Amino acid sequence: MKVLFSIFLFIPILSFSQLENVPLKEGKVSFEKVIVLDSINNKDLVFNAAKSALVRNANYKYSKIDEDRVAGNITTEITFSFIVNSPLGRWNYNAKSNLSIDVKENRFRIRLYNNTASFILMQQLVTYEFESAYAVQKEAIASGKYKVKKDNVTPWNSKLLGILEAFAFLVKDGIKDEF
Numbered sequence: 001m002k003v004l005f006s007i008f009l010f011i012p013i014l015s016f017s018q019l020e021n022v023p024l025k026e027g028k029v030s031f032e033k034v035i036v037l038d039s040i041n042n043k044d045l046v047f048n049a050a051k052s053a054l055v056r057n058a059n060y061k062y063s064k065i066d067e068d069r070v071a072g073n074i075t076t077e078i079t080f081s082f083i084v085n086s087p088l089g090r091w092n093y094n095a096k097s098n099l100s101i102d103v104k105e106n107r108f109r110i111r112l113y114n115n116t117a118s119f120i121l122m123q124q125l126v127t128y129e130f131e132s133a134y135a136v137q138k139e140a141i142a143s144g145k146y147k148v149k150k151d152n153v154t155p156w157n158s159k160l161l162g163i164l165e166a167f168a169f170l171v172k173d174g175i176k177d178e179f
Contacts, residue, residue: 022134022157029131031097031112033164040106040175043072047103050074053170054101059163062099072103082117082159084152093117095156097163110167112160117152130156 023030040046051074054062060080067074078099084091095117102109115130130153137153140146 021161022153023161029134031115031160031164032109033168034107034109035168035171036107037172037175038106043103043105044069045175046105046108046171047072047074049171049174050101050103050108052174053167054099056170056174057163057167059159059166060097074101074103075099078112078163080159080163082155084119084155086150091119091152093119093152093156095159097160108171110164112163115156115160117156128152130160 023032025032037046047069051065051067054065054074054076060078062076062078065074065076076099077096079094079096081092081094084093095115097112097116098114100109100111100113102111116127117130117133118125118127120126133153133156137146137151
């Protein structure tokens, strides 16, 4: 009985550890990655590789791409989906994010912001913002009311982090192909 009680006591603590990989910057959610490229000092090469990676990345669909070569900035809105498992089944969430790429001579920064996700519940569209969903889940953990089966933040966070990693890999790979 004591072992069972101990397991239930630590479930909220273990659940909170799932939120530890949500990227925070000065206490706010920040999906951002800066990649420094060794031995590259060519802004045009990095810009072209970043734009090519945006087109080649299969983790999402993008809308119109806005680019400013002089400033070294590329922006677009991306859409993707992720699955949340719950006691009532698997829910397919459709998500949107703004993606911004800032390019310098030997580095680039990828940012995902304005992250929203939605799903259909009883023929009604339910929409969340990542930051508010994260705050609600964090509060549920602090109050001991967190339920793993209602966690929509962890799979969403994993998908966003996966997009950042895949994109960084594709840009590096695109630059490598140029040499």
